[in-house]
Amino acid sequence: MVNKLSLRTRLWLRAVRAEYWLARTLLPNVYSNDALICFNNHAFVDDPDFQRAYQRGARALGDEDWYQWQWRVHVGLWAASSASHLDGDFVECGVSYGFLSSAIMEHLDWDRLNKTFYLLDTFAGLDPRFVSAAERESGALAKSEEHLRRGMYADGADSVRANFAEWKNQRIIVGAVPETLAEVDANSIAYLHIDMNCAPPEVAALRYFWPCLTPGAFVLLDDYANRGRDEQRVAMDEVADELGVSICMLPTGQGLLIKPAG
Numbered sequence: 001m002v003n004k005l006s007l008r009t010r011l012w013l014r015a016v017r018a019e020y021w022l023a024r025t026l027l028p029n030v031y032s033n034d035a036l037i038c039f040n041n042h043a044f045v046d047d048p049d050f051q052r053a054y055q056r057g058a059r060a061l062g063d064e065d066w067y068q069w070q071w072r073v074h075v076g077l078w079a080a081s082s083a084s085h086l087d088g089d090f091v092e093c094g095v096s097y098g099f100l101s102s103a104i105m106e107h108l109d110w111d112r113l114n115k116t117f118y119l120l121d122t123f124a125g126l127d128p129r130f131v132s133a134a135e136r137e138s139g140a141l142a143k144s145e146e147h148l149r150r151g152m153y154a155d156g157a158d159s160v161r162a163n164f165a166e167w168k169n170q171r172i173i174v175g176a177v178p179e180t181l182a183e184v185d186a187n188s189i190a191y192l193h194i195d196m197n198c199a200p201p202e203v204a205a206l207r208y209f210w211p212c213l214t215p216g217a218f219v220l221l222d223d224y225a226n227r228g229r230d231e232q233r234v235a236m237d238e239v240a241d242e243l244g245v246s247i248c249m250l251p252t253g254q255g256l257l258i259k260p261a262g
């Protein structure tokens with residue numbers, strides 16, 4: 001498979017990541033990647049099951065892992081494995097090339113579970129109708145256009161369909177959240193991943209799916225604690241407050257919610 005990123009973007013990513021390489025070189029045994037430098041144990045990176053799943057995720061990106069999301073994937077695999085024992089299907093809002101979902105499906109030997117994985121994306125970046133005024137002002141739409149141009153977001157669903165073709169129990173839903181939410185015909189949901197890099201559709205997805213979540217279901221918010229994404233965090237905290245739950249902020253930049261029983 002060819003790389004989906006432009007050469008310019010690949011060189012830019014390498015330069016941006018030099019600081020992580022420097023930290024790993026100066027401080028052996030330190031995890032240093034993806035906005036996280038951590039001195040604690042990260043033995044999961046050497047686990048062959050993790051490595052197999054991670055590599056399948058990276059395959060969705062083309063011939064090079066330009067995400068370097070090891071710890072985020074570790075959290076995603078844990079949430080998905082735990083959710084696999086519950087009643088209900090899996091949903092991801094914001095799929096792009098399908099990195100995290102592919103890793104999860106590989107890890108769980110997906111079709112064996114008899115669950116459906118619903119994969120929702122515009123496959124065309126942010127939809128201007130569902131971006132807040134503050135996000136618009138801060139240049140979110142221009143950034144999304146740039147991500148599409150540089151190959152950092154999937155532009156079109158065809159290559160994504162090809163990536164997921166090895167699994168039977170998946171449904172790719174093309175279009176903008178919240179308009180496509182009703183196309184998810186699951187009776188119950190055990191795992192929900194929200195990763196659209198803008199607040200209005202993320203909030204709409206959490207509100208919409210909350211009543212269908214099985215008690216104990218896992219909700220992973222990719223952007224919750226990312227630097228520069230305060231609007232998403234504040235908006236999600238407001239919804240969580242209304243729902244009577246609180247979000248655990250993770251050092252990976254993710255947020256984690258568990259639907260309480262009863």
Ligand SMILES: C[S@@+](CC[C@H](N)C(=O)[O-])C[C@H]1O[C@@H](n2cnc3c(N)ncnc32)[C@H](O)[C@@H]1O
Pocket residue numbers: 093094095096097098099100101120121122123124125126127130153154175176177178195196197198201
């Ligand atoms: C950071 S990427 C998702 C990465 C993905 N979770 C992964 O594992 O690689 C964000 C995605 O959200 C999508 N997106 C943004 N706004 C959306 C909306 N309103 N409805 C559906 N998808 C949207 C973009 O097209 C983009 O592909």
